[in-house]
Amino acid sequence: MRASALERAGQTELAAKHWLDLARSPETVYRSDAIYRLAEIARASGNLDSLFILVSDYGRISTDIPATQRLETMISEILSELKRHSEAVDRLWSVYLSGPQTTEGKQAKYLLDRYRINYSFIPRKQTAPEFELELDKLDRSSGFNYGLTRVREKLSDPEWKSCEDMLLFYEGRFLSGIRHNRDALEVLTKHAERYPASPYRDRCLYHLARCAYLRDKDDIAISTIEQLKDEFPGTGAAADGLSLLGLLHLDRGRPEQAAASYQRWYQTRIGTKDESEALWRVGRAYWQAADYTNAASAFLLLAGFGERSDYYPVALYWASRACSINGDSTRADSLVNTLLSRFPYSYYSTLTRCLLPPDSELLPQNLETLALDQLWNSGSVHARKLALLNVLRIPELALREWNEANRELGSELGLYWWKAQLHLWAGNRLEAWRVIRNGLSRYITASGERPFDFYRIVYPLDYDPKIIHLANQYNLDPYFLFALICQESHYEEKIISGAGAIGLMQLMPATAKQQAKEIGRPFKEGDLYQAEHNLEIGIAHVAKLFEEFSGDSVLVLAAYNAGRSAAQAWFEEFGDLDRDEFIENIPYRETRLFIKNIIEHAAAYRRLYPDVIKTQQSKGTE
Structure with a gap:
């Protein structure tokens, strides 16, 4: 705060001393900010040696990609002015590839495209590994339209003929991403035929099968999934193929076959993050096949995961429905009572109250918060700072300390509530709600004591x-x-x-x-x-x-x-x-x-x- 105030007062040299103290402290949450400010001061003063070191340090410790891109772009501009063009171009490519979809990444690409005009220097061209990295990042960030444009630029360039394997795959992938499934199917089929040993083959076969399913080409979809399963047994792509096969059968009115496919998918997902999802789909397929015995078995197995699974209330509800149809009213009532007692305010409890009057007692799940004196006496340096900034009602700075305090205290739920509270005090109710939704969601549908502002955040009422x-x-x-x-x-x-x-x-x-x-x-x-x-x-x-x-x-x-x-x-x-x-x-x-x-x-x-x-x-x- 002192350094920022001094800068606002025009006392840059005095501010720099405080920034330097922060930059030298490995324990402060403001270290990356201090380095960033020092870099800007070094740029303004022409101290290039310091600037290069500071930018390198910042890139090593900061997770703020756009800020790192801005500093690297600043370095590239200086290198360009010094006529060190090759280094400047390398920096710009690095900036672009670290985030092609960010504003800073797009600016770097613009500077590369304009480099010859601006500096009378022909920049080096992008390498194949760099382009592959770019396409991968565009795929992961759903930048399909721009990715397709970039791929087609290279496909029309004879110099990229040797990379046709990569280009064809990504053309098909991006076409499927923008739901041009007919064209995607044609391109991916061509890729599968031309490049049977391609490193992209597993992904190509999966997207080929998916496009065929969406185009109602079921024979192609099913044979491609079987091919994927045979060529890449035990892989994530093969498992995704089984999930797609289940969806295809279900969509075509074949729930028995869907259940069999989902059951195979479930067997490959045991012990993974997809286990609950797979088991849920098994149960739903059996239900749609009117096989309520197997449906009940799947839902009961899923309910057995308890609160380790987000599907717990879902499984309790549908297991009770299946057991009721099967004539096991005792178990059905027990499941309903568990649902109503543990998740009385959930969607499924709302449905259940319409079907069966509850006679269960609520099972309170109190959200215990950490008091300020507990934070102060916790032994965590950052928790003490968090407590002090809370008392001073400076929520923006308290949030800066929260991540480190949470790391030191081991993801304490009572501390998690403080994050939501601080966002609310900072005037950002939407972000406070996201904190609760992501970290405290089970307290929304359960009964019990809540902090004063909890429901004000979750269920606001304006206008x-x-x-x-x-x-x-x-x-x-x-x-x-x-x-x-x-x-x-x-x-x-x-x-x-x-x-x-x-x-x-x-x-x-x-x-x-x-x-x-x-x-x-x-x-x-x-x-x-x-x-x-x-x-x-x-x-x-x-x-x-x-x-x-x-x-x-x-x-x-x-x-x-x-x-x-x-x-x-x-x-x-x-x-x-x-x-x-x-x-x-x-x-x-x-x-x-x-x-x-x-x-x-x-x-x-x-x-x-x-x-x-x-x-x-x-x-x-x-």
């Missing part, structure tokens, strides 16, 4: 007078709307999704424009970032969906998330199923979770805010 007013206007359930907004934006007014959905109700501009026209409201896209306008258009859209789908809230949610045509197609295909089965049969994972979460959220809002509607109505009367 409730406006929401209730619009709900009454359209004869909608306000709690349904509270839950929908919580799921879509967590009540963040200015949020925008990767797909371009905007604001509280995550409206796509085209949908919002049409809806605004229907309710006679002028439309500007920028209005969607304002709560009042977003709610007026979004809730009108929800009301219209309720009218179109005859008041069926599950279909409304399916249409809101995946579109009207998808929801209608699912209703026509399996709309006669019970609603719990209907939701599980929806092929889009995102939509399944969307619906389940909103049902869970709506129950939570009713529990936590039982009087909010009466309060608003009484205010209106007054």
Whole structure:
């Protein structure tokens, strides 16, 4: 804080002394910041020897890739000015390859493309290993469109003819990534025929099988999966192929064959992170085959993992349903009671209460937090600093100490709560919610004592007078709307999704424009970032969906998330199923979770805010 204040006051030399003290301290969380600032000061003062050393040190200890890229770009500019062009170009390639999708990486590529014009020097070309690294990073970061452009640039260049193996594979992979499955199938088939010994062959066969499945070329898909399994036994690619085969059979109405494929997949995943997922799919396939005995066995085995698996409440629910169908009512009731006692506020408990009145007692799971004096006396240097910064209410700096304190104290859950609390105090409720969702999620659906701000973070309620007013206007359930907004934006007014959905109700501009026209409201896209306008258009859209789908809230949610045509197609295909089965049969994972979460959220809002509607109505009367 002192160094930053001195810099703001123009006392750069004095600030540099404090930055240097921090840079020399291996224990401080500010070491990388200090080195970064010293590098910028060295650049401004022309102390190039110090600058090179500092940038090297920063790259070694910092995990901030964009910051490292900025410093390396700074070095390349200096090298260019000194006419050390080969070194400058190497630095720029390094910057680009460390993160092709970052703003800094794109800037480095632009500088490379312009290097000859800017410095009258022809830079060296990218090597094949460098290009392979670039493509791999683009694949991992879902940069499929840009990756495809880059691959096709090289395919049209005769100098890259010797790399056709790599280029063809990645062309097919990126085409499949942007869902051009017909073209991807053609390219990947060509690759598989030309390069039987390719190092990319396992991935090529998997994506070939997947594209064939998506193009309804089942014979090709099944034979390719068998080929993958034979050529690469025991590998992750072969296991993924078995999972794909199960999905294919299930999608084609062959649940018995799907169960057999998933069972083979499960056997390869025992002891891995995918074990629970594989076992869940085995159980679901048996259920859809009406083999409730084997379904119960799979679900009971999954439930036996307990809280080690995220599927615990799911398994309890479906195991109870299968046991009930099998006539084992005693075990079914026991499973229901376990579900209700351990996860009383989960989606599955919400369903269970509709099927069977609970007679179980809640099993409290209290979230114990560490008090400030416990942090101070913990023996952790960083925990003491964390406690002190908490007392001073400087949450931004306290968060800097949190990671090291957590490492020293061994991932203490009570300390994890402090991270959420600090983000809330710093004015970032959304980040506080992400902390809880990622590290304390089991406390959301369980009963027990919680810190004061816990539910304020998980289930916020803003703009409730406006929401209730619009709900009454359209004869909608306000709690349904509270839950929908919580799921879509967590009540963040200015949020925008990767797909371009905007604001509280995550409206796509085209949908919002049409809806605004229907309710006679002028439309500007920028209005969607304002709560009042977003709610007026979004809730009108929800009301219209309720009218179109005859008041069926599950279909409304399916249409809101995946579109009207998808929801209608699912209703026509399996709309006669019970609603719990209907939701599980929806092929889009995102939509399944969307619906389940909103049902869970709506129950939570009713529990936590039982009087909010009466309060608003009484205010209106007054």
